[in-house]
Amino acid sequence: MKQDSFVWHPNTQMKEWVSFDQIVKARGMWLTDSHGKKLLDGVASMWCNVWGHSKKELITSIIKQSKKLQHSPMFNLTNEPAEKLAKKLVKLSPGMHRVFYSDNGSTAMEIAFKIALQYWQNRKIKNKTKIVTLENGYHGDTFGAMSVGYVPEFFSKFKKQLFSTIRIPVPNKYRVPNDYTYLEYQNYCLNKIKKLFSKDDSIAAFVMESGAQVAGGVIIYPDGFQRKIKNLCKKYDILFVLDEVATGFGRLGSMVEYTAQSSQPDIVAYGKMLTGGYLTLAATLTTKKVYDSFLGDFYDFKHLFHGHTYTGNPIAAAVANENLLLYEKFKLIKKIQITSKIFEDQISEISRFQHVGDVRHKGMLMGIELVNDKKKKTPFSTKKSFNKLVFEAGRKNGIYLRTLGNIIMLVPPLAISQKELNLLLQRTIKTIKAVT
Numbered sequence: 001m002k003q004d005s006f007v008w009h010p011n012t013q014m015k016e017w018v019s020f021d022q023i024v025k026a027r028g029m030w031l032t033d034s035h036g037k038k039l040l041d042g043v044a045s046m047w048c049n050v051w052g053h054s055k056k057e058l059i060t061s062i063i064k065q066s067k068k069l070q071h072s073p074m075f076n077l078t079n080e081p082a083e084k085l086a087k088k089l090v091k092l093s094p095g096m097h098r099v100f101y102s103d104n105g106s107t108a109m110e111i112a113f114k115i116a117l118q119y120w121q122n123r124k125i126k127n128k129t130k131i132v133t134l135e136n137g138y139h140g141d142t143f144g145a146m147s148v149g150y151v152p153e154f155f156s157k158f159k160k161q162l163f164s165t166i167r168i169p170v171p172n173k174y175r176v177p178n179d180y181t182y183l184e185y186q187n188y189c190l191n192k193i194k195k196l197f198s199k200d201d202s203i204a205a206f207v208m209e210s211g212a213q214v215a216g217g218v219i220i221y222p223d224g225f226q227r228k229i230k231n232l233c234k235k236y237d238i239l240f241v242l243d244e245v246a247t248g249f250g251r252l253g254s255m256v257e258y259t260a261q262s263s264q265p266d267i268v269a270y271g272k273m274l275t276g277g278y279l280t281l282a283a284t285l286t287t288k289k290v291y292d293s294f295l296g297d298f299y300d301f302k303h304l305f306h307g308h309t310y311t312g313n314p315i316a317a318a319v320a321n322e323n324l325l326l327y328e329k330f331k332l333i334k335k336i337q338i339t340s341k342i343f344e345d346q347i348s349e350i351s352r353f354q355h356v357g358d359v360r361h362k363g364m365l366m367g368i369e370l371v372n373d374k375k376k377k378t379p380f381s382t383k384k385s386f387n388k389l390v391f392e393a394g395r396k397n398g399i400y401l402r403t404l405g406n407i408i409m410l411v412p413p414l415a416i417s418q419k420e421l422n423l424l425l426q427r428t429i430k431t432i433k434a435v436t
């Protein structure tokens with residue numbers, strides 16, 4: 001048989017798919033495939049698109065920078081767009097002092113772990129080597145990221161090769177264990193952390209997604225939960241590391257989610273929306289205290305042992321600079337706060353369907369959890385991948401959707417208009433009807 005495609009797709013059972021739609025162009029919130037069919041981008045092209053596609057200002061910044069300098073490494077050298085961006089990122093991130101660039105969220109988190117672990121070595125506190133994290137968190141697909149953000153359904157095949165971390169349960173309002181109220185369970189989780197911290201002085205860092213766990217199923221933290229963990233870290237001298245790759249830059253309604261959560265980190269990672277979703281760039285930021293521990297004479301070998309070919313790529317940095325200017329120019333965060341009310345208004349409508357167990361929402365993020373049985377809360381299951389069923393039904397309805405397990409994710413481009421968001425929600429409801 002003639003083979004048409006040589007591409008292996010991510011997280012995909014290739015045997016299930018005869019072919020994949022080819023997207024040939026995109027404008028605004030709409031993707032167009034090779035047959036001319038238009039799909040409303042319901043997942044911001046993997047949660048990274050901010051302004052929609054083909055935004056003139058972003059394209060211009062890429063072209064302009066491409067004509068001047070396409071790539072020049074950060075090894076021994078620097079470049080203007082990367083310098084400018086670092087300054088901006090430090091300015092918008094209270095308490096932060098330096099920026100280390102990488103290409104994607106997973107590597108930004110790998111860097112965060114390495115900085116956290118080496119920090120204690122540099123300070124000659126050799127026993128602090130353990131990482132504590134929340135169950136169900138997700139930090140990417142590389143080995144360090146899988147070790148810390150261990151989602152069993154994704155990563156159990158690699159379990160033996162992962163480094164060990166200590167995982168604390170996370171309060172999920174929809175699935176509070178029997179015998180607990182939601183509040184009691186929050187306290188149970190926090191007490192677990194407190195007990196652990198008070199008896200173990202070998203903990204280097206506590207790592208969590210900021211504001212909500214996204215890939216782990218849209219689990220939005222209760223008020224004060226993140227802040228209380230931060231306070232425990234402070235009390236027991238443990239580095240507090242936040243992952244804002246998916247939740248920062250307005251996704252949950254604030255530019256910097258840790259300020260909204262009153263929980264100053266020692267290290268924070270950004271990715272996805274940093275370039276508006278146009279080029280691949282991520283950043284790991286640290287406080288001065290952390291950065292200073294890496295300073296010394298060369299033969300102290302205190303410097304950070306990490307770097308990538310495209311670290312600080314000038315074209316990616318240039319488009320990120322333009323993206324940040326647009327956030328200010330169009331007052332995007334204010335706009336998001338207004339637009340996101342549309343999600344809120346639809347919760348009761350979506351919840352009434354027989355197989356919708358729970359609808360969770362914050363900012364420009366919604367997770368619709370489907371169940372077989374509302375009372376028993378058994379996850380909705382199908383013979384084929386649920387993702388494929390939802391994708392195909394969504395496509396028929398003119399929307400691009402992707403699921404995580406039995407959860408339909410709505411993660412539209414942040415600047416989506418109210419009209420288009422309403423359309424996305426109506427078509428999602430139609431899609432739920434079609435698949436259940």
Ligand SMILES: Cc1ncc(COP(=O)(O)O)c(C=O)c1O
Nearest residue numbers: 104105106138139140243245246
């Ligand atoms: C919270 C979080 N951290 C890290 C990552 C990994 O980012 P990337 O896919 O760019 O490697 C993701 C990706 O979805 C994420 O949601």
